[in-house]
Amino acid sequence: MIRLLKFFWWSFLAVVCGLLLVLSGAFLYLSPSLPSVDALRSVELQIPLRVFSSDGKLIAEFGEMRRSPIKFAEIPPHFIQALLSAEDDNFENHYGVDPSSLMRAASQLVRSGHIQTGGSTITMQVAKNYFLTSERSFSRKITEILLALQIERQLTKDEILELYVNKIYLGNRAYGIEAAAQVYYGKSIRDVSLAQMAMIAGLPKAPSRFNPLANPVRSKERRDWILGRMFRLGKIDEASYNAAIGEPLNASYHVPTPEVSAPWIAEMARAEMVGRYGSEAYTQGFNVTTTVPSNLQEDANHAISAGLIAYDQRHGYRGPEARLPGKTPREWAQELTRQRPLNGLEPAIVTKVDKTGITVLTRDDKQASIAWDSMKWARPFMNTNSVGRMPAQPSDVAQVGDLIRVQRQADDTLKFSQVPTVQSALVSLDPRTGAIRALVGGFSFEQSNYNRAMQAKRQPGSSFKPFIYSAALDKGYTPATLVNDAPIVFVDESVDKVWRPKNDTNTFLGPIRLREALYKSRNLVSIRVLQSLGVDSTIDYISKFGFNKQDLPRNLSLALGTATLTPMEIATGWSVFANGGYKVSPYLIERIDSRNGETLFRANPPTVPADEVAAASPQTAPGTPAPEAAPIGVDATLTPGAPPAPAIAERVIDGRTAFILTSMLEDVIKKGTGRRAMALGRTDLAGKTGTTNDSKDAWFSGYNADYITTVWSGFDQPETLGRHEFGGTVSLPIWMTYMAAALKDKPAHVQPEPEGILSLRVDPLSGRAAAPGTPGAYFELFKSEDTPPSNSEFGGGSAPGSPLPADESAPIDLF
Structure with missing residues (x-):
């Protein structure tokens, strides 16, 4: 018996020593390649771009991982207890490795021949999640153990738990417990219940x-098991346990x-961030303001939606998106799940038609009524220019099984609608x-x-004309200059091509003041002005307004707005008129903040x-920025220390030109053509319509x-x-x-009048300064150096303020 005991004793010592030798050898072999645990103190977890x-409202979030890191002090104690009960109830006592868990995992491997559990502690999982792969091998497990021992020596238990709960994957793209609470319950981990x-x-x-x-059934089983463990370990009392189980x-x-709904803004910000930071834009937790x-964005969304729906309904109903007669309600419901709402227009299927309206099935599997009045x-859409007869009853519009669109109102009622094809x-x-x-x-x-x-x-059409008129005002023309609104023909003899431009009304008004020509949008006047100024x-x-010369046609059709420009380019150019003559550049990102x-x-x-x-000093030469301008611009990064000096915009046109043109655009x-805007009841608005050929x-x-x-x-x-559709x-x-x-509720805000502007009485027939008692004389704005002569002073010629020569209909080379 003594010999047998000695044998077992020495065998045990040999096994222990062998294990120690194996671990020591593994440590000596692997330690040079082990990562530094100090890196965990400065680790940066992947956080999405927001x-x-x-005004601080979320527009969008971009990134594969949803994560909101949380400090240990912010973690509810009950959650820590639930986590330890589920994952590592001996966490507070071990030093990174739990021998009993490893032995249990080893025995399961021996019995089954397969790795079932890894016997990992929370510390070992931190080592794996931050430094290792998910490979199942003995070398990886030994590395994990060695790292766990190092982590326990250098970090506190609280620090280890904080790293763990912020890193772990919890399904549905949620990484970390705060993101999981938001994904599954829509609230912070601090606000969820014990059961949650x-x-x-x-x-x-x-x-x-x-x-x-x-898997709600398995999830509940797992939840209840954890609650039972918490109760048995004395972490919660019986009343709390019973309430949570129930x-x-x-x-x-x-x-x-x-x-706020701003998907195009979100996409523009995302693209700019990727341009700045590459793929790190999605992971570094940038917050973009x-x-x-x-x-204002919601106002714009509503304006576009209401305006396009109004246009679309003026041109009739194009019929249902699909016809699904003979289908069961279940099949209808399945079809609706495949349809997406589009800008508030929800898909619905007609289930009943009567004299008072129709009944529809909506995506939330509910029946709703739509009144006949909506x-x-x-009326049936025939083509863009014509519609059919007015419907007399609901059955003239819809049938059972029609897949249609409905618009939900503020009182939760539905209106009959359709998705516009116009943009x-x-x-x-x-x-x-x-x-x-x-x-x-x-x-x-x-x-x-x-x-x-x-x-x-x-093509911007007549909304481009103000740029031609601005050029004229800067070349000595005045709002009172008379230009002949008469037929004109242009010939290209080399290709036998003739261009006969006309006004949209196909009428001619003869000599007309520049101001009147602009608010009446006379095409022939614009062409004559451009011809006089010279195309090049x-x-x-x-x-100078920011347009690319390649987008501007080098012929007289430029006066009619045949350039090809984006709405952003047009708005940027018009901003020069609105701000008194300065060129500004559109920008979207106001500030970028780090995760910290x-x-x-x-x-x-x-x-x-x-x-x-x-x-608005006329002495400030166009093209010359103010002397104190700092060449920083919108792409400058923030530098430490004092804030950078404000950059000054470049003046590109005379401030008086902008002021006079604004006065003309107010008319x-x-x-x-914009007089419908008078309904807004404001005195500070200026603008211009634009409609291209065939109202395209x-x-x-x-x-x-x-x-x-x-x-x-x-x-x-x-x-x-x-x-019958135009810009207006x-x-x-x-x-x-x-x-x-x-x-709304903002006072009128107009440009201040610059120095060097005179207001003089003008003869409406000649465009020259009016003598006392001149019938119909009115006050007009002029630059001080461009005041017109009086009738008595005029001695002929075609100076600004006088009519252009009568013989302007002779053919010239346009092309």
Whole structure:
């Protein structure tokens, strides 16, 4: 017996010594390649990119991993107890490795022949998650053990737990317990119940198997087991245990819900961040604050939606998106799950038609009624220019099984609708800085993420004419200059081609003042002015507004707006008129903050100086920035120390030109093609409509001193909007809806009058200074050096203020 005991004793010592030798050898072999545990103190977890409005509302989140790191002190004690009960109830006592857990894992391996559990402690899991792969091998396990021992020597238990709960994957792209609480319950881990904490604590073992959304039965079993362990270990009392066990598994999928709908803004910010930081933009936890206030963006969204739906319904009902008669309610419900809402227009299937309206099945599997009154607009669409008869009853519009679109109202009732095929874009800028205040790139981002505000190059039509008139005012023309509105013919003899431009009304008014020609949008006057100025010199002048010369045709059709430009380019050019003559550059990102709240970038755009705007000094030469301008710009990164000096915008036109042109554009709204905007009841608005040939593009650009806003409408594949549709009927109502909201309760804000402006009485027939008693004389604005002579002083010629020579209809070379 003594010999047997000695044998077992020496055998045990040999095994122990052998294990020690193996571990020592493994340590000596692996230690040179072991990573430094100190790296855990400065580890940066992947955090998604978040984009916010200027008032701090979430616009979007980008990144594969949803994660919101949390400090140990913020973790509820009950969650720590639930986690330790599930994963490592001996955590407080071991030194990184739990021999009993390893022996249990080894015995399971011997019995089954397969690795079932790894026997890992939380510390070992931290070592694996931060430093190792998920490979199942003995060498990886030994490395994990050695790292765990080092981690326990250098970090506290609290630090280890903090690393663990922020790193672990918990299903549905949620990494870390705070993200998991947000995904499954829509609230912080600090606010969830004991039962919900136990459910989250059960996920690290197998996030897919115990997922409450994919496997609610298994998830509840796991949750209840953890609650039982907590009770048996004395972590909770019996009353808390019974209450938690009785709580239903109420998890549901919560995604970070944008607080403001601005998908095109989000995509622009994402693209700019990737351009700056590459793929790290998605993982480094950048918080991007844009220049867009949430209220203005929502106003723009509503304006585009309402305007396009109104246009679409004027042109009739194109029928249901699909017909599904004879299907069962279950089949209808399945079809609805495959349809997406588009800009508030929800899919629905007609289940009943009667004389008072229709009943529909909605995506939430509910029946709802639609009143006949909301369907009366639905005359059959024939083509863009004609519609069929007015429907007499609901059955003339819809049948059972029709897949249609409905629009939910504020009182939760539904209106009959359809998805517009026409598109529109809106850009609103701060003319003093170029900050983007609102941008919409189309009817629905889900329908098409093509950003028409930034990418669609279309002809601006008459909304381009102010640039021609600005060139004229800077070349000595005045608002009182008379130009002949008469027929004109251009011939290219080399190809036997003739161009006979005409006004949209196909009428001619004869000699007409420049101011009147602009608000009446006379095409022939614009052509004659451009002809007088010269195409090349005018293009050189207009390019100062920020346009690419390659987009400007080098012929007289430029006067009619045949350039190809985006709404953003038009709005940027118009900002020069709105701010008194300065060129600003549009920008979107106001500030970039790190995950720790450190400001990495702050925009410093070239800005119109307040004193320069007030003075609008004519002595400031166009093209010369103020002497104190700092060449920092919007792409400058923030430098430590004092904030950078503000960059000063470059003056590109005489401030008096901008002021006089604004006065002329105010008349477009008071007397001309934009007079519908008078309904806004404001005195500080200036703007211009634009409609291209066959009404393929409809524009309106307008401003006061606070906002310059441009709206374009048309089809993606150019076709007519209809013979009775123009910039003033399609785009102007959208502009009005937005500007009415943007300027609500704001006082009138106009440019201050610059020095060097005179107001003189003018003879409306001659355009020259009026003598006392001249019938119809009116006051007109002039630059001090461009005042017209009186009738008595005029001795002939064609100086500004006098009619152009009569013989201007002779053929010339246009091409």
